[in-house]
Amino acid sequence: MELYGYFRSSASYRVRIALALKGLPVTHHAVHLVRGEQEAAAYRALNPSGLVPLLVDGDERIGQSLAILEYLDEVHPVPPLLPADPGGRARVRSLALDIACEIHPLNNLRVLRHLTQGLGLDEAAKLAWYRHWVALGLAAVEARLAGDARTGRCCHGDQPTLADAVLVPQVFNAERFDCPLDAMPTVRRIAAHCRALPAFEAAHPSNCPDAA
Amino acid sequence: MELYGYFRSSASYRVRIALALKGLPVTHHAVHLVRGEQEAAAYRALNPSGLVPLLVDGDERIGQSLAILEYLDEVHPVPPLLPADPGGRARVRSLALDIACEIHPLNNLRVLRHLTQGLGLDEAAKLAWYRHWVALGLAAVEARLAGDARTGRCCHGDQPTLADAVLVPQVFNAERFDCPLDAMPTVRRIAAHCRALPAFEAAHPSNCPDAA
Numbered sequence: 001m002e003l004y005g006y007f008r009s010s011a012s013y014r015v016r017i018a019l020a021l022k023g024l025p026v027t028h029h030a031v032h033l034v035r036g037e038q039e040a041a042a043y044r045a046l047n048p049s050g051l052v053p054l055l056v057d058g059d060e061r062i063g064q065s066l067a068i069l070e071y072l073d074e075v076h077p078v079p080p081l082l083p084a085d086p087g088g089r090a091r092v093r094s095l096a097l098d099i100a101c102e103i104h105p106l107n108n109l110r111v112l113r114h115l116t117q118g119l120g121l122d123e124a125a126k127l128a129w130y131r132h133w134v135a136l137g138l139a140a141v142e143a144r145l146a147g148d149a150r151t152g153r154c155c156h157g158d159q160p161t162l163a164d165a166v167l168v169p170q171v172f173n174a175e176r177f178d179c180p181l182d183a184m185p186t187v188r189r190i191a192a193h194c195r196a197l198p199a200f201e202a203a204h205p206s207n208c209p210d211a212a
Numbered sequence: 213m214e215l216y217g218y219f220r221s222s223a224s225y226r227v228r229i230a231l232a233l234k235g236l237p238v239t240h241h242a243v244h245l246v247r248g249e250q251e252a253a254a255y256r257a258l259n260p261s262g263l264v265p266l267l268v269d270g271d272e273r274i275g276q277s278l279a280i281l282e283y284l285d286e287v288h289p290v291p292p293l294l295p296a297d298p299g300g301r302a303r304v305r306s307l308a309l310d311i312a313c314e315i316h317p318l319n320n321l322r323v324l325r326h327l328t329q330g331l332g333l334d335e336a337a338k339l340a341w342y343r344h345w346v347a348l349g350l351a352a353v354e355a356r357l358a359g360d361a362r363t364g365r366c367c368h369g370d371q372p373t374l375a376d377a378v379l380v381p382q383v384f385n386a387e388r389f390d391c392p393l394d395a396m397p398t399v400r401r402i403a404a405h406c407r408a409l410p411a412f413e414a415a416h417p418s419n420c421p422d423a424a
Contacts, residue, residue, distance in 0.1 A: 048355035049310055060299040064313065067306035074298045086286045087272040094279035097312075098261055101276065105317035114344070119337070132326070143260035 004029045004046065005053040007208035010104060010169035011065035012053040016203035017165040018069045022076050030210035033109050066100055069162050081162040092156050095144060095163040099170045103137035107173070127177065134170075134179040141167070142184040151186065153193050164194045172205070216241045216258065216266040219420035222316060222381035223277035224265040228415035229377040230281045234288050242422035245321050278312055281374050293374045304368050307356065307375040311382045315349035319385070339389065346382075346391040353379070354396040363398065365405050376406045384417070 003019070003026045005012030019026050031037045031052050038050045047054045047063050055062045055071070062068050073081040082089045105111070107130050115121045115129060145151045155163035171191040174181060181188055194200050205211055215231070215238045217224030231238050243249045243264050250262045259266040259275050267274045267283070274280050285293040294301045317323070319342050327333045327341060357363045367375035383403040386393060393400055406412050417423055 048359060049314075049352040051314070051352075060302065062299075062302040062306060064306035064309035066313075067302045067309055070305055071298055071302040074301065086283055087274075089286065090272065090274045090279045090283040093282055094274060094276035097276035097279055100309075101278075101313055101317050102261075102263070105313050106323065111318065118344075119331075119333070119341075121331070125331070129331075132330075140261040140263075147260060 001025075002027045002029060002056040003053055004031050004043070004056070005208075006031055006033045007205040007211045009033060009052050010173050011051075011100075012208075013169035013172070013203060013205060014065045014165045015053045015055065015068050015072075016208070017160075017168065017200055018072050018081060018162075020199035020202045021079060021081070021160055021165070022072060024072070024076060028209045032210070066096060066162070066166075069165060073162070079159065081160075081165065083156060083161065088150065088156060091148070091150060092161045092163045095141065095155055096166040098141050098144070099137060099166045102140070103133050103170060104173075106133040130177050131179045134174045134177070138170070138174065138179075138181070138184050138187055142187050145186040145190065151190075153190070155190055160194055160197065160199070164190065167191060168194050168200055213237070214239045214241060214268040216243050216255070216268070217264045217420075218243055218245045219417040219423045221245060221264050222385050223263075223312075224420075225381035225384070225415060225417060226277045226377045227265045227267065227280050227284075228420070229372075229380065229412055230284050230293060230374075232411035232414045233291060233293070233372055233377070234284060236284070236288060240421045244422070278308060278374070278378075281377060285374070291371065293372075293377065295368060295373065300362065300368060303360070303362060304373045304375045307353065307367055308378040310353050310356070311349060311378045314352070315345050315382060316385075318345040342389050343391045346386045346389070350382070350386065350391075350393070350396050350399055354399050357398040357402065363402075365402070367402055372406055372409065372411070376402065379403060380406050380412055 003015060031043060037043060038052060044050055046061060049063050051063060053065055053068065055068045062071055069081060082092055112126055115126050145155060150156055152158040154160050155167060168191050171187065213236065215227060243255060249255060250264060256262055258273060261275050263275060265277055265280060267280045274283055281293060294304055324338055327338050357367060362368055364370040366372050367379060380403050383399065
């Protein structure tokens with residue numbers, strides 16, 4: 001398989017975690033987002049959305065990190081990224097979506113650029129925007145994790161799932177932008193536990209071939 | 213089953229479409245977003261995220277529309293919302309996520325309110341923001357749909373999938389905010405086809421019990 005991604009893209013980071021958890025080898029292709037390589041015609045031909053990550057598996061070209069995670073889990077089911085029961089699967093997916101739909105889309109590179117270059121926000125206002133959505137979104141995730149007996153060492157039980165593969169990159173981003181996480185002890189505890197696991201360590205941006 | 217939602221919430225609309233496609237009866241509970249009912253303590257106790265929709269099925273309380281759609285498809289598999297092959301499933305999910313992660317989160321009510329009340333944008337700037345993300349996001353979806361032989365009368369073949377349940381509410385929103393769709397003939401064709409189907413018609417905001 002081949003993965004087109006960017007070391008700091010948290011959506012790419014999610015996919016690297018899933019590949020590492022499943023022990024799947026992959027060839028990395030760097031798409032440098034800050035340099036705009038995702039807009040190049042050659043990349044658009046591969047992925048008309050102009051986004052990373054993109055997974056190529058034989059004839060399949062799959063964009064959107066959560067679709068890639070589900071695909072990997074269907075084609076390489078061991079170890080599973082989702083629990084077996086429909087209620088547990090729904091909980092894991094909805095935790096992942098609480099981050100992937102409510103935090104990340106508001107804070108990715110193209111939105112931040114639109115805020116500064118399109119709307120003229122200064123750096124302080126941009127940072128305030130970033131931290132606002134992280135605070136709001138992770139508070140909701142914290143409330144859900146802290147208030148549910150299904151939470152274990154990981155978001156759902158003691159084995160990493162799709163929710164952990166989304167949570168850890170979001171916490172990485174939050175720390176990079178100095179977002180306060182004091183009110184989120186469960187989020188911090190789970191992220192610390194997962195980050196110490198070899199698969200999460202291997203997937204860390206600093207261990208990515210295109211890391212600066 | 214019980215569905216907590218709001219007639220104009222496109223995430224609620226997606227779930228209504230899926231329920232109607234599968235012929236599943238549901239009790240509707242209105243959560244009036246403009247009046248802030250999603251922030252009420254009683255609702256937060258049900259859904260700590262403070263978002264709609266929320267599906268209650270026995271002991272299960274499931275938030276996030278895409279997690280609900282996957283749950284419904286697992287528990288009530290006929291008619292399916294996803295194709296059988298992993299590559300097709302990934303395509304449908306990634307099309308849905310191209311809307312649910314790249315367009316909708318930027319344009320929902322709480323973000324629009326933050327733009328005007330938090331950042332002081334005027335109505336024209338708010339509308340420009342809305343239309344910018346619809347134009348960018350739906351252009352990507354159009355390119356994917358128009359360039360793939362798997363596209364049929366619906367997003368994937370001739371039967372509605374999870375992608376159509378997400379596309380139709382997004383097109384409804386785009387039209388409500390006068391977003392130009394001239395450059396998106398495939399999107400318009402598929403939306404028109406689906407909207408004429410009885411399940412989509414039944415799920416339309418104007419047919420929702422809490423419609424104004």
